[in-house]
């Protein structure tokens with residue numbers, strides 16, 4: 145389905161309103177937290193996750209009562225027949241947040257007919273708003289952003305993450321992390337997948353990969369990075385499936401190199 149730019153702009157503005165409201169909730173709860181663990185050790189949920197999600201759902205339901213929603217804490221909601229699916233992480237970086245480590249974000253993506261077309265990632269602590277819509281470009285605080293031009297791994301700064309099931313599987317990304325740490329200027333582990341992709345989108349980082357990732361971690365980031373000139377695929381370079389749990393997201397110039405090294409590391 146193809147929307148014109150004013151239709152996309154309206155969706156972007158409402159997503160921004162929701163992200164700002166959610167960001168204010170997160171800033172308000174920071175440091176006051178009751179922290180509960182989810183089913184898996186280390187997978188935390190705070191009152192802030194729930195309160196942030198509630199304000200986003202309220203704003204989206206008010207403006208778009210016929211759309212579908214997939215939200216991390218509430219699951220599937222709304223009209224499941226709709227071609228419009230909002231994919232929401234109300235607090236990406238919960239572990240950081242619970243420790244008052246200031247690296248977390250709200251992530252709101254909109255998929256239309258299964259394609260990510262609108263994305264808003266808001267970092268309320270640093271007051272950085274990343275936004276994109278298909279064909280309209282990517283911005284940070286309303287200024288156009290682009291990926292880096294780095295074309296060699298030896299000159300690259302990368303980022304990755306380790307999923308909550310890392311203690312339960314040998315496919316835990318440790319081998320890949322060590323391998324790429326040797327080949328690059330470094331591999332960061334920030335604790336917020338949405339901000340990782342946002343920082344590749346604005347050229348602070350050159351590439352990101354992760355396994356065990358959920359649709360709400362990456363829906364907004366996919367359109368942001370594509371609009372900033374980057375590339376997003378599965379590890380092997382094939383088209384990304386948002387539910388597959390694996391993502392390779394780069395400035396495009398190091399994409400094939402990083403894909404190859406990930407496969408070498410996983411064989412090794």
Ligand code: IPD
Pocket residue numbers: 233235236237238239304305306307308334335336337338354356357358361
């Ligand atoms: C997590 C963060 C983290 C990533 C995990 C995610 P949450 O999301 O994005 O960077 O490594 O895989 O689950 O739980 O903080 O929303």
Ligand code: CA
Pocket residue numbers: 233235236237337360361
């Ligand atoms: Ca997340």
Ligand code: CA
Pocket residue numbers: 193216233234235236237238
């Ligand atoms: Ca979350």
